[in-house]
Amino acid sequence: MATKPNVAFIGLGAMGMGMALHLLEDGFRVSGFDVSPKALEMLASKGGFAASSPQESARDASYIICMVANAEQIKNVLFAESRGAVFGLPHDAIVIICSTVAPAFPQEVLRLFKEDFQRPDIRVVDCPVSGGTVRAAQGTLTILSSGSSATLKDTKPILESMSECLYEIKGGLGAANKVKLINQQLAGIHIAISAEAMGLAATLGLNTKHLYESVLGTSAHSWMFENRVPHMLADDWTPYSALGIFVKDMGIVTSEGLNRKFPLFLASTAEQLYLLGAQMEYEREDDSGVVRVFLPKSPSLVSDSKSTQMDVSQFAGAYKLIHQLLEIVHTAAAIEAVALGINLGLQASELISIISNAAGVSESFKVVAPKAVLGDFTSGCTIAQTRDTLVSLLYM
Amino acid sequence: MATKPNVAFIGLGAMGMGMALHLLEDGFRVSGFDVSPKALEMLASKGGFAASSPQESARDASYIICMVANAEQIKNVLFAESRGAVFGLPHDAIVIICSTVAPAFPQEVLRLFKEDFQRPDIRVVDCPVSGGTVRAAQGTLTILSSGSSATLKDTKPILESMSECLYEIKGGLGAANKVKLINQQLAGIHIAISAEAMGLAATLGLNTKHLYESVLGTSAHSWMFENRVPHMLADDWTPYSALGIFVKDMGIVTSEGLNRKFPLFLASTAEQLYLLGAQMEYEREDDSGVVRVFLPKSPSLVSDSKSTQMDVSQFAGAYKLIHQLLEIVHTAAAIEAVALGINLGLQASELISIISNAAGVSESFKVVAPKAVLGDFTSGCTIAQTRDTLVSLLYM
Numbered sequence: 001m002a003t004k005p006n007v008a009f010i011g012l013g014a015m016g017m018g019m020a021l022h023l024l025e026d027g028f029r030v031s032g033f034d035v036s037p038k039a040l041e042m043l044a045s046k047g048g049f050a051a052s053s054p055q056e057s058a059r060d061a062s063y064i065i066c067m068v069a070n071a072e073q074i075k076n077v078l079f080a081e082s083r084g085a086v087f088g089l090p091h092d093a094i095v096i097i098c099s100t101v102a103p104a105f106p107q108e109v110l111r112l113f114k115e116d117f118q119r120p121d122i123r124v125v126d127c128p129v130s131g132g133t134v135r136a137a138q139g140t141l142t143i144l145s146s147g148s149s150a151t152l153k154d155t156k157p158i159l160e161s162m163s164e165c166l167y168e169i170k171g172g173l174g175a176a177n178k179v180k181l182i183n184q185q186l187a188g189i190h191i192a193i194s195a196e197a198m199g200l201a202a203t204l205g206l207n208t209k210h211l212y213e214s215v216l217g218t219s220a221h222s223w224m225f226e227n228r229v230p231h232m233l234a235d236d237w238t239p240y241s242a243l244g245i246f247v248k249d250m251g252i253v254t255s256e257g258l259n260r261k262f263p264l265f266l267a268s269t270a271e272q273l274y275l276l277g278a279q280m281e282y283e284r285e286d287d288s289g290v291v292r293v294f295l296p297k298s299p300s301l302v303s304d305s306k307s308t309q310m311d312v313s314q315f316a317g318a319y320k321l322i323h324q325l326l327e328i329v330h331t332a333a334a335i336e337a338v339a340l341g342i343n344l345g346l347q348a349s350e351l352i353s354i355i356s357n358a359a360g361v362s363e364s365f366k367v368v369a370p371k372a373v374l375g376d377f378t379s380g381c382t383i384a385q386t387r388d389t390l391v392s393l394l395y396m
Numbered sequence: 397m398a399t400k401p402n403v404a405f406i407g408l409g410a411m412g413m414g415m416a417l418h419l420l421e422d423g424f425r426v427s428g429f430d431v432s433p434k435a436l437e438m439l440a441s442k443g444g445f446a447a448s449s450p451q452e453s454a455r456d457a458s459y460i461i462c463m464v465a466n467a468e469q470i471k472n473v474l475f476a477e478s479r480g481a482v483f484g485l486p487h488d489a490i491v492i493i494c495s496t497v498a499p500a501f502p503q504e505v506l507r508l509f510k511e512d513f514q515r516p517d518i519r520v521v522d523c524p525v526s527g528g529t530v531r532a533a534q535g536t537l538t539i540l541s542s543g544s545s546a547t548l549k550d551t552k553p554i555l556e557s558m559s560e561c562l563y564e565i566k567g568g569l570g571a572a573n574k575v576k577l578i579n580q581q582l583a584g585i586h587i588a589i590s591a592e593a594m595g596l597a598a599t600l601g602l603n604t605k606h607l608y609e610s611v612l613g614t615s616a617h618s619w620m621f622e623n624r625v626p627h628m629l630a631d632d633w634t635p636y637s638a639l640g641i642f643v644k645d646m647g648i649v650t651s652e653g654l655n656r657k658f659p660l661f662l663a664s665t666a667e668q669l670y671l672l673g674a675q676m677e678y679e680r681e682d683d684s685g686v687v688r689v690f691l692p693k694s695p696s697l698v699s700d701s702k703s704t705q706m707d708v709s710q711f712a713g714a715y716k717l718i719h720q721l722l723e724i725v726h727t728a729a730a731i732e733a734v735a736l737g738i739n740l741g742l743q744a745s746e747l748i749s750i751i752s753n754a755a756g757v758s759e760s761f762k763v764v765a766p767k768a769v770l771g772d773f774t775s776g777c778t779i780a781q782t783r784d785t786l787v788s789l790l791y792m
Contacts, residue, residue, distance in 0.1 A: 247654075258647050258667075262671060262675060263668045263675060264668060265668045268668050269664070272660060272661045391787050394783060
């Protein structure tokens with residue numbers, strides 16, 4: 001049996017640690033680095049090598065995986081004076097960017113290796129991941145990958161080890177982050193409108209738990225609504241996924257809109273909402289905690305005990321309006337996202353198929369996105385009906 | 397009489413040319429550079445020196461003025477390989493950044509001189525200007541300046557030559573661009589709401605010229621409304637100030653919000669509107685042309701001849717609602733802008749005093765901004781009344 005290659009792993013946070021430990025279990029030799037000594041101890045205790053710098057971790061590595069928070073950290077990991085991985089990486093090593101970054105960033109990394117650091121031998125792929133910490137540890141993540149075909153082929157064994165579902169996105173280096181960007185655009189809008197809908201429901205004194213259940217399985221459903229509202233209902237702000245991630249990711253979305261002169265009214269409004277949450281110091285807590293923006297006086301969906309006694313049938317109209325609010329925003333988000341995806345040069349049917357199985361999906365997306373691509377705008381409500389619904393919501 | 401110093405002037409566009417020619421008239425020796433040969437010819441014909449690169453223009457210059465479109469161009473002008481001004485600037489020269497840039501950028505320029513180019517002798521001031529092409533040519537601009545006191549003192553003669561009104565903003569290098577940012581935030585929102593209000597009026601068949609006049613001198617007034625709506629009324633998209641400038645400047649505003657985790661709902665909505673205008677290919681035309689976003693079918697306020705026959709008194713309610721729309725948005729903009737200004741560390745009373753005499757002013761700003769600083773929110777409408785007004789506008 002051939003020995004599996006050496007992997008340098010930078011960024012041993014909740015996701016990164018699970019991925020690194022899984023690679024160890026799968027027979028790769030992993031040399032890790034993180035700014036947290038505790039994380040390094042954990043890696044060492046499981047048989048990995050705890051490096052003292054990205055440079056040291058990169059020695060003898062055929063691959064280096066970057067799973068740090070953002071592009072600035074990646075630049076630092078790879079190129080920091082004397083400590084950067086570039087000063088340790090063997091000839092022909094492959095850099096695997098797993099963090100979610102702006103689509104132009106992986107090309108910029110490649111350029112820096114080639115031009116500024118005279119390392120044209122280094123190859124780069126961008127492989128944004130999703131699935132959360134449990135699937136990271138199981139090696140069952142969803143991974144989007146892009147880069148040159150040859151490099152992707154050489155990277156496949158390690159990507160397959162970490163993933164259950166591995167997509168190869170056409171369009172060259174950066175294309176995978178274009179798809180991830182569209183997913184984050186939708187996911188970020190969906191969390192925001194879930195928070196708004198649940199905040200409104202609590203303010204009205206509705207039974208929020210029952211409202212939550214009433215949405216599941218209907219046309220008002222989104223993956224994010226189903227996943228995040230339970231945290232809201234439990235006042236559980238454990239950072240399963242921190243609000244700061246969406247501050248960053250919606251920033252990537254709106255910056256891309258700005259660069260491309262492409263208007264994104266919904267994404268930018270959701271971004272402002274996350275910024276408001278960050279300003280209220282919720283940034284390091286779970287992103288579902290943004291619901292407290294809508295509940296400044298009693299920031300909880302559970303504490304409102306009077307609501308649990310309400311007769312559901314009495315409030316059927318309110319339930320219906322909140323369902324409609326979700327559906328309206330999901331529909332608009334689907335159109336905004338598909339339009340941006342096409343503007344980014346993505347292949348629409350592939351994009352829709354990936355999103356339909358990802359965290360950015362909603363029932364409205366499944367219905368509207370394929371129609372929007374065809375220019376078919378016949379389904380659903382008219383704009384006048386939608387306006388009436390939104391005005392009714394204002395006066396609830 | 398002492399000879400006036402040599403000035404390198406980079407960026408001979410509509411504003412820059414006027415400034416450079418005025419400096420020539422005032423006795424400075426001006427060595428200019430621009431990518432347009434025509435602009436260089438014009439400068440030479442008036443007694444200036446037409447340089448073949450920023451480097452050449454910088455030779456023997458005590459000052460170099462950057463009046464190019466954006467930060468990227470400034471970096472290129474100053475630091476481009478072999479052609480950049482840094483390779484020509486004499487010892488102790490002062491870089492005067494007149495372009496509107498992100499507040500952190502002037503410090504970044506100073507750092508590049510010091511660290512990357514080993515020129516710690518070079519000094520930098522940031523001096524965003526306003527007033528338009530006519531005042532540029534007359535030397536009667538408004539200039540905001542910031543930097544170290546010593547450098548500002550050494551720069552004063554040249555700034556005084558170009559300006560009628562010269563402010564020295566406390567807070568060190570970059571502070572002047574913080575004030576300019578707040579002015580642009582307000583100005584950008586005011587143009588956007590002027591366009592929305594006039595687009596709505598045209599759609600309703602109101603007499604748009606009469607509506608315009610009815611706003612002047614009232615509490616619905618803004619400097620931008622008075623200045624830009626005449627272009628809309630005349631379908632005159634001559635780029636007195638191109639829409640692309642606000643795509644850039646609102647980008648600076650919202651990026652600053654993102655960097656500081658400070659929500660800016662109005663600024664970001666206005667930004668999306670400018671992006672929509674850019675997408676519709678209005679970017680190189682006057683910013684007032686953004687009104688066409690609201691008039692997709694008959695993109696003109698004047699061509700709507702039927703409206704001129706309308707009886708004004710018959711539409712008193714509609715007039716009133718549109719006045720209220722302007723006032724509501726101006727009020728919210730004033731609060732958003734003052735809040736951001738304070739977050740940026742600006743001194744509120746100085747900021748309010750400058751804006752009150754600048755293009756970012758509105759009647760609402762004059763009333764609300766000083767109250768907002770004091771936490772006095774007693775004036776004007778309640779939120780419920782405001783909501784009712786906005787809903788009425790939806791159903792006009």
